[in-house]
Amino acid sequence: MNVRDNLPVGYLFIFFFVNKNINQPTKKIIIMNWYFKVLKQYADFNGRARRKEYWMFFLFNLIITYGIQFIAIGLELPEILIVSTIYSFGVLIPSIAVGVRRMHDVGKSGWYLIIPIYSLILACTNGEKGPNKWGPDPKNPDTELDDIGVAEA
Template sequence: MNWYLKALQNYANFSGRARRKEYWMFFLFNILISYGLLILSAVTETPALVMVYVLYSLGVLIPGIAVGVRRMHDVGKSGWYIIVPIYNLVLACTEGEHTDNQYGPDPKGEKESAMQKV
């Protein structure tokens, strides 16, 4: 859940890099919440829940695109690769570059170096 919240905190941050874990945890929680709202609205037959689903989907649209762009940056590609249908899935599953690239420092390296200082 922390990874989901981290992606939401970087609401419209299209610069930098996002680890695979951040991207996929955001994706997982987004799907769980979306389907949960849809199933709940179908079971209870409450039109208000459909509106909550629509508002939620619109609310996470920009963070979803932003975390996807940052994920493309982690593998050393431009954020525009997110619109290429199959290739973006391959890139999202690919391990990021272990060194700094033109989009910023290695997100894994920051955490590991901080742990080594402690």
């Protein structure tokens, strides 16, 4: 049985970019899960967030916000723009929280988020390898580095 047979048509586009070999049976990893992960950690300012988590949340926020606005303009109902505003206020705290966790992943305080250009550079930078003072490495949470930088088993 083909993996594509089990997915709704709308997910095929998303699934194609996540799974390079779509005919091989794998776990169904939908990139929308990164968005839901951030919403589940609504006001969690502790820990670290991977680049993928941060940017997928950013991408889906953009898609949802502009989607609502295009629908409002297309239907010529400016009242629907209020929904976009309510949504933006609703995801304000999770957006700040994932940004702070992203700063933690690169080894900086969450306050660096308020420095415009520098925070963008940090958000694009790869996170620190191994644990730092904000928690374990979100890419490899099981890998601990000893004093000389060798992974312990």
